[in-house]
Amino acid sequence: MARVEFKNIVKVYEDEKRGSFTAVKGSSFVIEDREFVVFVGPSGCGKTTSLRMIAGLERQTSGDIRIGERVVNDLHPKDRDIAMVFQDYALYPHMTIAENLSFGLRNLKRPKDEIERKVKEASSILGLGDMLSRKPRELSGGQRQRVAVGRAIVRDPQVFLFDEPLSNLDAKLRIQMRVELAELHKRLGATIVYVTHDQVEAMTLGERIVVMNEGEIQQIASPTELYNKPNNMFVAGFIGSPAMNFIDARIGGGQALLAGGTAFPLPEAAARALGAYEGKPIVLGVRPEHIYGEAMAPDRAGSAKLEAHVQVVEQLGAESLVYFRVGERMVTARVHPELPVALGARQTFVLDAAKLHWFDPQTEQRIVF
Amino acid sequence: MRSTTSHAAGSGAARFRQFLRNYGWAYAFIAVPVLLFLVFTLYPVGWAFVISFQKYGILKSTWVGFDNYTxxxxxxxxxxxxxxxxxxxxxxxxxxxxxxxxxxxxxxxxxxxxxxxxxxxxxxxxxxxxxxxxxxxxxxxxxxxxxxxxxxxxxxxxxxxxxxxxxxxxxxxxxxxxxxxxxxxxxxxxxxxxxxxxxxxxxxxxxxxxxxxxxxxxxxxxxxxxxxxxxxxxxxxxxxxxxxxxxxxxxxxxxxxxxxxxxxxxxxxxxxxxxxxxxxxxxxxxxxxxxxxxxxxxxxxxxxxx
The missing domain is CATH 1.10.3720.10 (MetI-like)
Structure with a gap:
């Protein structure tokens, strides 16, 4: 296994008609040996391009890529000692599962008994034993997915690359495969780089997550750190479902004045840190699960209260999502299902003072204190 | 019993009318190429098969069995x-x-x-x-x-x-x-x-x-x-x-x-x-x-x- 390092990687695509497009704008990071790192972001953010550059399927425009101790800038994919699982699995349709699994080893001219042993091992890890003589089209989506993973395992590479491998599966299968992949990582102790646009997948699988947007890395952190301490409004809004609420506000006299007229006193630490914003606009970020109905608010929540007309209520069984407007923005609260809520009624909500985030509306960066 | 039969026949006719309403045009359109195929392909092929066992003349043909083939x-x-x-x-x-x-x-x-x-x-x-x-x-x-x-x-x-x-x-x-x-x-x-x-x-x-x-x-x-x-x-x-x-x-x-x-x-x-x-x-x-x-x-x- 090995670590992977990006140093000032830039990728520019030149197109005759559309001009040039910068897919990755100077990324640098280190993926440690045996680490499971997930790249996440909306489509077009540069995450798949980054993965393909590690694989050698794309050449970076500038910067260095290191796998282990080697700079691999000019190495062909086959010489990088990586294995990749593709979004569409890329199984060879005319070969049996056994042939699919062994294709790479046969190209390497490994001894027959070694190939057989490795195919057997991989197929038993993934439960493919009785499918080895079948063709890919005779397999279900989940089974094909396993074959694609198996093909990577038999190669015993330094780094595993996964390009949105679960996106073609139905929701139930996706959850099952997610669990299997996490177990596989533990079992193989492999360095895994995994790309997805699904933040739930990222949160559940990644030891660390790289959040990207428009070709730039927004934050690299553990799932809990991303959730609790997002660097900026993009990360705050992207991680977590339903997304974090943003409320326009002003700071004045130690108080937060929210759009729509509500005001509440700031805790001391916050008041000190936000002093520089006195009289200026600021954005308050609060996650739906940190807004309570007044009747059920825990004591520690504090005195950040706001009143609003409830517009929509979604009963999800274990919880309810309540939607109301604060100023121009729609706000979602995830509340206890037994909280009495009447549609259209004016209701008082309590914001958990310890869980509030403050953002600079110009830079969109979180104000740290 | 009798009423059931007539009822069934009636619904059969109604079903046929419904069928015509639903698919009549489709069959009409299919009929054109099918007819062309029958007249200009299938019929000549069948006729040629018959001729292959004949000594063919425009006015008179005689059966010769497998003579042409032998x-x-x-x-x-x-x-x-x-x-x-x-x-x-x-x-x-x-x-x-x-x-x-x-x-x-x-x-x-x-x-x-x-x-x-x-x-x-x-x-x-x-x-x-x-x-x-x-x-x-x-x-x-x-x-x-x-x-x-x-x-x-x-x-x-x-x-x-x-x-x-x-x-x-x-x-x-x-x-x-x-x-x-x-x-x-x-x-x-x-x-x-x-x-x-x-x-x-x-x-x-x-x-x-x-x-x-x-x-x-x-x-x-x-x-x-x-x-x-x-x-x-x-x-x-x-x-x-x-x-x-x-x-x-x-x-x-x-x-x-x-x-x-x-x-x-x-x-x-x-x-x-x-x-x-x-x-x-x-x-x-x-x-x-x-x-x-x-x-x-x-x-x-x-x-x-x-």
Missing amino acids: YMFKDDVFWKSMRNTVIFTIGTVPVNILISFGLAFLIFQLKQRAQTFFKAVLYLPTVASGVTLSIVWIAIFDPTPSGMLNRLLIQLGLDPVIWLGQKSTALFSLMLMSWLGSHGSGIILYLAAMGGIPKSLYEAADIDHASGWKKFSRITWPLLKPTTLYLLVTGVITSFQVFISVYLMTQGGPDFATTTIAYLIYQTAFNFNQFGLASAQAFVLAAVIVIVSVLQFKFFSTDIEY
């Missing part, structure tokens, strides 16, 4: 033409498939605009009629020293050849015309099939240590097998029926060296007025084509899906 199988010219047809087929179909594949493979590497240009240019001969092509080729095969191909030979220091006029080169000349003729459909089909192979398969192969040759032999060629099979079957069928070039360029000569089955059928029917024998020959040709096609499907068919 005569045919004893006829040297029939076997000669069968041999010519088989040689022509074996000599042209695989070569043409390889040429189409090679050209498609080269074109596939080009940029989109260049691809479109070559596709169009190479497809043009397919649109041209066989008659036009044959006339051009008669000029190319002109046996005098001023003939196009002969001039080339003389330039290379070789003797001119009577391309179509001698037994040793006549059939070869027709094959040469086929090799250099139309590969448009084959190229288009191969290009479409090549475009249909997911790029990720090649990327996976790159990671799997596959060399350029391995990618070609283990991925491209096997995945194009359905297209190759299609071209093989249709190519063999067309080649078994080769007629226009023979009719226009050699008239089956010299000494039956280029008489193909299709040309023999034409001659038997319209030069010798033996419609019964010609029909028998046609049915044997059809049977051969069916058998060969079935064998091709049996040995070359694949279950590829991607």
Whole structure:
């Protein structure tokens, strides 16, 4: 296994008609040996391009890529000692599962008994034993997915690359495969780089997550750190479902004045840190699960209260999502299902003072204190 | 009981009216080509089958049982033409498939605009009629020293050849015309099939240590097998029926060296007025084509899906 390092990687695509497009704008990071790192972001953010550059399927425009101790800038994919699982699995349709699994080893001219042993091992890890003589089209989506993973395992590479491998599966299968992949990582102790646009997948699988947007890395952190301490409004809004609420506000006299007229006193630490914003606009970020109905608010929540007309209520069984407007923005609260809520009624909500985030509306960066 | 029956009949009629309302137009539209097929294809084929057991005359036909078939199988010219047809087929179909594949493979590497240009240019001969092509080729095969191909030979220091006029080169000349003729459909089909192979398969192969040759032999060629099979079957069928070039360029000569089955059928029917024998020959040709096609499907068919 090995670590992977990006140093000032830039990728520019030149197109005759559309001009040039910068897919990755100077990324640098280190993926440690045996680490499971997930790249996440909306489509077009540069995450798949980054993965393909590690694989050698794309050449970076500038910067260095290191796998282990080697700079691999000019190495062909086959010489990088990586294995990749593709979004569409890329199984060879005319070969049996056994042939699919062994294709790479046969190209390497490994001894027959070694190939057989490795195919057997991989197929038993993934439960493919009785499918080895079948063709890919005779397999279900989940089974094909396993074959694609198996093909990577038999190669015993330094780094595993996964390009949105679960996106073609139905929701139930996706959850099952997610669990299997996490177990596989533990079992193989492999360095895994995994790309997805699904933040739930990222949160559940990644030891660390790289959040990207428009070709730039927004934050690299553990799932809990991303959730609790997002660097900026993009990360705050992207991680977590339903997304974090943003409320326009002003700071004045130690108080937060929210759009729509509500005001509440700031805790001391916050008041000190936000002093520089006195009289200026600021954005308050609060996650739906940190807004309570007044009747059920825990004591520690504090005195950040706001009143609003409830517009929509979604009963999800274990919880309810309540939607109301604060100023121009729609706000979602995830509340206890037994909280009495009447549609259209004016209701008082309590914001958990310890869980509030403050953002600079110009830079969109979180104000740290 | 009685009321139930009449009720059922009534609902049956109502169902039929409903059916007509729903599907009447669809059936009307289908009826036109079906009728054309029945009148101009199925009926003549059936009638020809009947004639093949007759000594056919315009005014009077007599039943002769299997005489036409036995005569045919004893006829040297029939076997000669069968041999010519088989040689022509074996000599042209695989070569043409390889040429189409090679050209498609080269074109596939080009940029989109260049691809479109070559596709169009190479497809043009397919649109041209066989008659036009044959006339051009008669000029190319002109046996005098001023003939196009002969001039080339003389330039290379070789003797001119009577391309179509001698037994040793006549059939070869027709094959040469086929090799250099139309590969448009084959190229288009191969290009479409090549475009249909997911790029990720090649990327996976790159990671799997596959060399350029391995990618070609283990991925491209096997995945194009359905297209190759299609071209093989249709190519063999067309080649078994080769007629226009023979009719226009050699008239089956010299000494039956280029008489193909299709040309023999034409001659038997319209030069010798033996419609019964010609029909028998046609049915044997059809049977051969069916058998060969079935064998091709049996040995070359694949279950590829991607």
